[in-house]
Amino acid sequence: xxxLGRRGFVFCGVVVLASWSGLRLHAAxxxxxxxxxxxxxxxxxxxxxxxxxxxxxxQGFLAMGDEEALNALAEGLPxxxxxxxxxxxxxxxxxxDPSNPEAVTYGSALVWQAMSYTKAPGxxxxxxxxxxPVL
Amino acid sequence: xxxGARLPCSKRNERRSPVATAVDIEADILVIGSGVAGALxxxxxxxxxxxxxxxxxxxxxxxGDAYDKFRSAAVKDLASPYPAGAAPSYxxxxxxxxxxxxxxxxxxxxxxxxxxxxxxxxxxxxxxxxLPQDFxxxxxxxxxxxxxxxxxxxxxxxxxxxxxxxxxGDSENDRGSPRTTPYPMPPIPQSHLDQKxxxxxxxxxxxxxxxxxxxxxxxxxxRPTCCGSASCIPICPVQAKYxxxxxxAKAEAAGAVLFPETTATMLHLDExxxxxxxxxxxxxxxxxxxxxxxxxxxxxxxxxxxxxLNSAQEGAPGGLANSSDLVGRNLxxxxxxxxxxxxxxxxxxxxxxxxxxxxxTLRDGTFRTDHAALLIExxxxxxxxxxxxxxxxxxxxxxQGLRGAALDQAIFDATxxxxxxxxxxxxxxxxxxxxxxDLDRRDENGMPEVSIHFSIDxxxxxxxxxxxxxHTDIFSAMNASEIGHDPEAKGAGHIMGTVRMGTDPKNAVxxxxxxxxxxxxxxxxxxxxxxxxxxANPTLTLAALALRASEAISAQLxxxx
Numbered sequence: 023x024x025x026l027g028r029r030g031f032v033f034c035g036v037v038v039l040a041s042w043s044g045l046r047l048h049a050a051x052x053x054x055x056x057x058x059x060x061x062x063x064x065x066x067x068x069x070x071x072x073x074x075x076x077x078x079x080x081q082g083f084l085a086m087g088d089e090e091a092l093n094a095l096a097e098g099l100p101x102x103x104x105x106x107x108x109x110x111x112x113x114x115x116x117x118x119d120p121s122n123p124e125a126v127t128y129g130s131a132l133v134w135q136a137m138s139y140t141k142a143p144g145x146x147x148x149x150x151x152x153x154x155p156v157l
Numbered sequence: 158x159x160x161g162a163r164l165p166c167s168k169r170n171e172r173r174s175p176v177a178t179a180v181d182i183e184a185d186i187l188v189i190g191s192g193v194a195g196a197l198x199x200x201x202x203x204x205x206x207x208x209x210x211x212x213x214x215x216x217x218x219x220x221g222d223a224y225d226k227f228r229s230a231a232v233k234d235l236a237s238p239y240p241a242g243a244a245p246s247y248x249x250x251x252x253x254x255x256x257x258x259x260x261x262x263x264x265x266x267x268x269x270x271x272x273x274x275x276x277x278x279x280x281x282x283x284x285x286x287x288l289p290q291d292f293x294x295x296x297x298x299x300x301x302x303x304x305x306x307x308x309x310x311x312x313x314x315x316x317x318x319x320x321x322x323x324x325x326g327d328s329e330n331d332r333g334s335p336r337t338t339p340y341p342m343p344p345i346p347q348s349h350l351d352q353k354x355x356x357x358x359x360x361x362x363x364x365x366x367x368x369x370x371x372x373x374x375x376x377x378x379x380r381p382t383c384c385g386s387a388s389c390i391p392i393c394p395v396q397a398k399y400x401x402x403x404x405x406a407k408a409e410a411a412g413a414v415l416f417p418e419t420t421a422t423m424l425h426l427d428e429x430x431x432x433x434x435x436x437x438x439x440x441x442x443x444x445x446x447x448x449x450x451x452x453x454x455x456x457x458x459x460x461x462x463x464x465x466l467n468s469a470q471e472g473a474p475g476g477l478a479n480s481s482d483l484v485g486r487n488l489x490x491x492x493x494x495x496x497x498x499x500x501x502x503x504x505x506x507x508x509x510x511x512x513x514x515x516x517x518t519l520r521d522g523t524f525r526t527d528h529a530a531l532l533i534e535x536x537x538x539x540x541x542x543x544x545x546x547x548x549x550x551x552x553x554x555x556x557q558g559l560r561g562a563a564l565d566q567a568i569f570d571a572t573x574x575x576x577x578x579x580x581x582x583x584x585x586x587x588x589x590x591x592x593x594x595d596l597d598r599r600d601e602n603g604m605p606e607v608s609i610h611f612s613i614d615x616x617x618x619x620x621x622x623x624x625x626x627x628h629t630d631i632f633s634a635m636n637a638s639e640i641g642h643d644p645e646a647k648g649a650g651h652i653m654g655t656v657r658m659g660t661d662p663k664n665a666v667x668x669x670x671x672x673x674x675x676x677x678x679x680x681x682x683x684x685x686x687x688x689x690x691x692x693a694n695p696t697l698t699l700a701a702l703a704l705r706a707s708e709a710i711s712a713q714l715x716x717x718x
Binding site for chain 2: 065066067068106109110113114116117122123124125128129132133135136137138139140143144145146147149150151152153154155
């Protein structure tokens, strides 16, 4: 793939640079929190996404080794499996990294916005549950 | 009382003969376990001015911390609000058995919480009474056992327990369990979903009424009204739902002394067969001995027989108070049949307390000679239990290519019509269903872990089939679609029968006052004492029995003095 070739080239360049300057041998991720937030807004067709949550979700995807695919997706190359996982993360509030014991978001996870007739468990009800919801 | 003294470090005493040892803690009454049975007993006896000490294996839980932990947890299960180790599950995420070695054809799926306040931290809060017929199953249907006391004898204590726990219910409808006192609070409102189901069943044999609950429908006992957080399991954020920390606090206010993170490991008899000392170990590794005139075991249907069996010694070779060989036997739960469907129109689940309505009409009848009775509940959490909704819906709909507003609308449509119904099915006492010690595995206190042999007999299997048929009837009356039934019975968390009461010392461990036939200064409280399990959630009945036992304990103590 073109992308892999280009990244391979960059990696080689880092090796050379590292040997010259003593820099640590790893590549910085080319997608940052702002880039991931912008990508998420595009995929989710939403503008009001939380930047702090975006940064945490990004950490999870990077921990799962998705950096390359994220860069590709940000450049417009189809990554259907990753795209689905990004949506699932925002809707459920769960990090894509299953080893993370903490949720990224909970009450503000998008699924509860879609289920506008209720709220996440653990929050007091805003309506009388014996009546139909006011939509 | 030498409580609070520095505890000596010592290795676990392996002796199995009567011991003469220094005593670190001394009291009139030592209660082992701080769940609802232990806390109620301790509170009642401490309020009489008696010197009460409580041991609790688990730690104190701070509600705010637990709630924050629940909110931030990725996996929101029974254990999520609580410290590691306090809420061990019978099975881990990989599906492997954990705290029990399971040796039977079925897995025993109910577990418990080790914490000050016990499992009531994450119980549902349902408190139906047993039916009068549940106390005489052998006489009425030729099955199981009769209890050594009648419904009528326990009825005043049911009322007392309802006032202590704070019960909300409909006093005008006794649901087959006659009452002499009203509920202290009006019923928790039935959810809109429940009302839709009940309306569809008008004229049928299925009548869904407001469930009696230990949950405040009005502000009472310094606790607020239920706010409908829909997280009764695993934690009520505002303590509208009763938990046993209420009575732990009352016991302490009355002078009882609680030792958290302190595990009783061995009960020692003297030469006369009286329970003399209790060996204990704290989580920091220190250990010691306690002495009390009367010891009350309140450590649930697993841990109580575990401690009794681990206390085998000279004079009690099969375990303490176990001349009947019934300690650990007759383990029962209420195996649950779980079913789901989609209503033809939105019925608005995921709102209000997790359960607000139940159906009692199949809890008793002549059918009981053929198959087990059942109590039907409507869940208010969509298909969360059966299918991990709404997360499963989100994943499915995203995989279908839906995005943006179309995805939101699809989630709305898919979740707002969900319904889940479950039935708790009666299980008969079977001696082979039992708790034993797993001598190959020991915990941090050196105590053997637990081995469980569990099976679901044909009578209960037939009851599970009857439950499935009832669920299909209900869904059909609603014109629901996509009906499904879980083929595997689930655990209800009701651990019963392992230290049962009765009239004959050869056929029971305890008398009707919950006093050991063998060791007269030993009492056991909790659902372990149930001879049969009926279909009611056990908490109100075990609370009533604990209050009744507290009178017997108080009277015995007066005689001893």
